[in-house]
Amino acid sequence: MPILECNNLTKTYAGVTALDHIDLAIDPGRIVGLLGPNGSGKTTLIKLAAGLLQPTQGQILIDGKKPSPETNAVLSYLPERIALSQWMKVTQVLDFFCDFYKDFDRAAAEAMLAQLQIAPNQVLKQMSKGTKEKVQLILAMSRKAKLYLLDEPIGGVDPATRDYILHTILSNYNPEAAVIISTHLIGDVEQILDEVVFLSRGQIALHDSCEAIREQQGKSVDQLFREVFKCWEN
Amino acid sequence: MSWEFQDHLPIYAQLMDTLKRRIVTGRYLPGEKLPSVRELAAEAGINPNTVQRAFSELERDGLIYTQRATGKYVTENEADIKSAREALARTQVADFLRAMQSLGFSVGDVIVLLQSFKESEEEIKHADSGM
Numbered sequence: 001m002p003i004l005e006c007n008n009l010t011k012t013y014a015g016v017t018a019l020d021h022i023d024l025a026i027d028p029g030r031i032v033g034l035l036g037p038n039g040s041g042k043t044t045l046i047k048l049a050a051g052l053l054q055p056t057q058g059q060i061l062i063d064g065k066k067p068s069p070e071t072n073a074v075l076s077y078l079p080e081r082i083a084l085s086q087w088m089k090v091t092q093v094l095d096f097f098c099d100f101y102k103d104f105d106r107a108a109a110e111a112m113l114a115q116l117q118i119a120p121n122q123v124l125k126q127m128s129k130g131t132k133e134k135v136q137l138i139l140a141m142s143r144k145a146k147l148y149l150l151d152e153p154i155g156g157v158d159p160a161t162r163d164y165i166l167h168t169i170l171s172n173y174n175p176e177a178a179v180i181i182s183t184h185l186i187g188d189v190e191q192i193l194d195e196v197v198f199l200s201r202g203q204i205a206l207h208d209s210c211e212a213i214r215e216q217q218g219k220s221v222d223q224l225f226r227e228v229f230k231c232w233e234n
Numbered sequence: 235m236s237w238e239f240q241d242h243l244p245i246y247a248q249l250m251d252t253l254k255r256r257i258v259t260g261r262y263l264p265g266e267k268l269p270s271v272r273e274l275a276a277e278a279g280i281n282p283n284t285v286q287r288a289f290s291e292l293e294r295d296g297l298i299y300t301q302r303a304t305g306k307y308v309t310e311n312e313a314d315i316k317s318a319r320e321a322l323a324r325t326q327v328a329d330f331l332r333a334m335q336s337l338g339f340s341v342g343d344v345i346v347l348l349q350s351f352k353e354s355e356e357e358i359k360h361a362d363s364g365m
Contacts, residue, residue, distance in 0.1 A: 031281055163279070171276040190241055191280045211244050211284065220241030 001064055003028045003147050003178045004049060008058030011044050011202075018044040020202035021058065028146065029175040031192055033210075033221070034182040036199035037229055042182040043080060045199070046149045049180075050077040063146055073102065076145035080152045082132050084139075086125040090118060093139065101143050109142035112168065130161045137165050141172045148179040154188055166192055187222040196221055198228055205229075237278035245280055249288040257297055257308055258319035268298060268306045 002025035009022040019041045026032055034042050047053045048060050051067030062071035084093055090113060097104045113120070116134060124132060137153055150169070154162045169179060170192055183189055190196075190210055198206040205228055210221050217224065239248050256262045268274075271289065275282040289306055292298045296314045298306050309315065334344050 029283070166279060167276055170279070170282065171272065173272055173275065173282045175282075187241070191239060191245060192275075194281055194283050210281075211246060211287075214242060215244045218242055222241060 002026055002061075003063055004180070005061040005064075006045075006058070007061075009045075009048065009055055009060050010057035011041075011048060011053060012056045017202050019048070022202075022204060024197065024204060024207065026178050026180065028178050030194045031169070031173070031179045032181070033186065033189055033193040033196040034180055034199065035184065035186055035196055035221075035225060036205075037184060040199040041202040042199055043151055044202075046077070046151050046180070046182060049147070049149055050075060074146040076101075076140045076143040076148045078137060078140040078148070078150040078153055080155070082124075082129075082136060084124055084132070084136060087123065089121050089123050090135065091120045093124070093135070094120075097139055097142075103144040104139075105142050105144060109138050112138045112142070116164070130157050133157055134161060134164060137168060141168055144174070144177075146177050148177065150179065150181045152183055153181060154183060154185055162188055186225050187220070190221040193221070198225065200229065237280070239278075239280065246284045246287040246291070249278065249280065249285065250291055253288060253292060254297065254318055254322060258315055258322060262308045264308055264310045264312060264315065266308045267304075268308065270305060 004024070004026040006022045006024040009019055009024075010017070011019040022045070034045065036042050044053065048055060049062060049067065051072055059066065062075055065071050088096070094106055094109060097109070098106055110120070113135070116131075116138075118127075118131065118135065124135070127135070133153070133156075137150075140148065140150065148169075153165055153169075157165065166189065169181070173179075181189060181193070186196075193210050195207065195209045196213075197204060206224075213219060213221055213224055219227075237249075237252070239245050253262075253268075262268065268289075269277065271282050271285045275285045278285070289298065293300060293306070295318070296311065297309055297318055299309060300306050331341060331344060339347070
């Protein structure tokens with residue numbers, strides 16, 4: 001059974017269509033790139049899956065169920081912006097996650113934080129943006145979820161941080177869980193992906209395996225993206 | 235050594251090629267345990283299912299084998315390793331000949347060229363050894 005399923009999923013904001021009759025199924029064990037230019041509907045899709053938005057039409061199912069506290073318990077969502085309280089110390093954030101999520105592995109999070117030499121008594125407000133992003137990713141990946149939704153995890157971080165984030169996603173890989181990564185930095189992530197979904201103006205322009213794209217078209221996913229989303233004609 | 239992959243070619247095939255090279259050159263010894271799928275994926279920065287696919291194909295070729303519950307190992311069959319090494323060499327030669335043909339050289343021309351190459355190398359060697 002797919003871990004994420006969209007049937008005829010549509011979302012409009014005051015008459016503006018953000019997602020337009022989407023059909024999509026993502027299986028466990030897959031790392032999926034949700035790719036598209038700005039405003040193509042990536043974040044809307046993720047927020048619908050996380051239960052933060054309601055579909056206008058159609059449905060979205062997590063592990064066969066409509067988004068609810070029950071599905072949120074198996075879903076780890078990394079928002080695009082830093083969503084942690086800035087006054088908190090690292091230990092307090094860890095306490096908070098332990099309270100909220102039964103599947104949070106505190107020891108795993110502490111080990112990853114120690115690896116980065118982030119002190120437990122450090123306050124979030126005092127951290128650089130990149131460090132905060134790393135902390136937030138560690139928290140998201142330290143849950144034993146069935147579905148990870150990572151909204152732009154590598155946007156606006158330096159290349160070393162980006163490598164660390166990709167490494168963390170890979171070293172936490174679980175064949176029972178799916179990871180969905182939204183980004184427009186395709187070249188940076190394509191090697192870790194199984195498959196890609198190209199969103200264009202709220203519709204799925206393409207959904208294929210990365211290796212199939214390379215094998216059948218002799219192109220990188222990045223190249224294909226540039227062709228599909230070419231902004232002008234010569 | 236860092237892992238480098240070209241994004242416009244299937245990554246599993248590139249990974250297979252690298253692993254094969256490591257096996258035929260003895261960097262991975264016969265009977266040696268290979269890294270796990272997750273370890274290798276994290277180290278090489280590539281998708282775990284891609285690593286799994288490369289392992290499966292190498293297993294089908296007989297270069298590695300799975301021992302239940304403990305992991306994957308390089309074959310102990312030296313004849314298989316030797317023939318994989320020869321197959322890699324043949325691929326290199328074929329690639330080289332194709333490149334030469336695109337420059338207008340026939341296989342015969344290439345052999346003549348290689349012969350003169352060999353002779354000049356031998357001359358240099360002789361000169362170096364003080365003759």
